Amino acid sequence: MAKIVVHQDEDVIKQEVRKLVCQIEPTLTKTDLVNSAVPDIHVLSPTISNSIGIDAMKAFIYRLQFKPMLLDNQFGIIFRSETLTTEAQNSFLKTLEEHSITTHYILGVKDASLLLKTVVSRCQVIFLKAVEKGSRIPEESEAFDSKSPIDRFLFTQEYTSKHKTRSEITAFVDGLLEINRMNLRTDSQNTNRYINNLKLLQKCRNYIHHNVNIQLTLEYIAINYE
Numbered sequence: 001m002a003k004i005v006v007h008q009d010e011d012v013i014k015q016e017v018r019k020l021v022c023q024i025e026p027t028l029t030k031t032d033l034v035n036s037a038v039p040d041i042h043v044l045s046p047t048i049s050n051s052i053g054i055d056a057m058k059a060f061i062y063r064l065q066f067k068p069m070l071l072d073n074q075f076g077i078i079f080r081s082e083t084l085t086t087e088a089q090n091s092f093l094k095t096l097e098e099h100s101i102t103t104h105y106i107l108g109v110k111d112a113s114l115l116l117k118t119v120v121s122r123c124q125v126i127f128l129k130a131v132e133k134g135s136r137i138p139e140e141s142e143a144f145d146s147k148s149p150i151d152r153f154l155f156t157q158e159y160t161s162k163h164k165t166r167s168e169i170t171a172f173v174d175g176l177l178e179i180n181r182m183n184l185r186t187d188s189q190n191t192n193r194y195i196n197n198l199k200l201l202q203k204c205r206n207y208i209h210h211n212v213n214i215q216l217t218l219e220y221i222a223i224n225y226e
Contacts, residue, residue: 039069089116
C-alpha cells in the first residue's frame with residue numbers, strides 16, 4: 001500500500017521517507033539521499049509554477065511501470081504532494097490500487113486534507129509527531145541507527161573520541177530513543193525490535209546519568225541494538 005507522510009516541516013518528511021525507504025530496501029542507508037543518482041528512486045517535484053500537472057504525473061507513473069534496474073524495489077516519491085493538481089491526483093488513483101509489489105509510492109504533505117479523499121483512502125497515512133524547535137534528531141543518532149552491528153561498534157569508538165561530555169552522549173542516546181519511538185508508531189511489523197531498543201536505551205541513559213563509563217555504555221548499546 002502507498003504511504004502518505006504528514007508533517008508541517010518538509011525536512012522532517014524527508015527524514016521519515018529516508019527511513020521508510022531503508023526499511024523496504026535494506027541495501028540502502030539513510031545517508032543515501034532520496035533524490036540521488038540511484039536509478040530506482042524516482043522523485044516528482046513541482047514546476048516553477050509550484051504545481052504538478054497531469055502530464056508530469058503520467059510520465060512519473062510510466063517510469064515506474066518497469067521492473068527495478070538495480071535494487072529489489074523501486075520508489076516513487078512526491079515530497080510536496082499538496083502541489084498535485086486535481087487532474088493529476090485523479091490520474092494517480094488507478095496506479096495507487098494496482099501497482100506491483102516491488103513498486104512503492106510515498107507522498108509527503110503538510111496536511112492530508114490538501115489531498116483528494118479518494119487518494120487518501122487508498123494509502124496508509126502516517127501522522128508524524130511534531131518535534132519541538134531545537135529538538136531535531138542528531139545526525140550521529142541517525143547514522144548509528146542505519147549502520148550494521150559491526151559498524152555501530154566502530155562508530156562508538158570514533159564518536160567517543162570526539163564527544164566527551166555526558167550531555168553530548170545523552171543527546172545522542174535521546175536521538176536514538178526518538179528514532180525508535182517514531183519507528184514504533186509507524187512500523188507495526190517490527191514492534192518487538194523497537195520496544196527492545198527503547199528498553200535498552202533507557203537503561204543506558206540511566207547508566208550515563210549515574211556516571212557509568214561512557215565508552216563501555218555505548219559499546220553495550222552497539223552490541224545489543226537491534
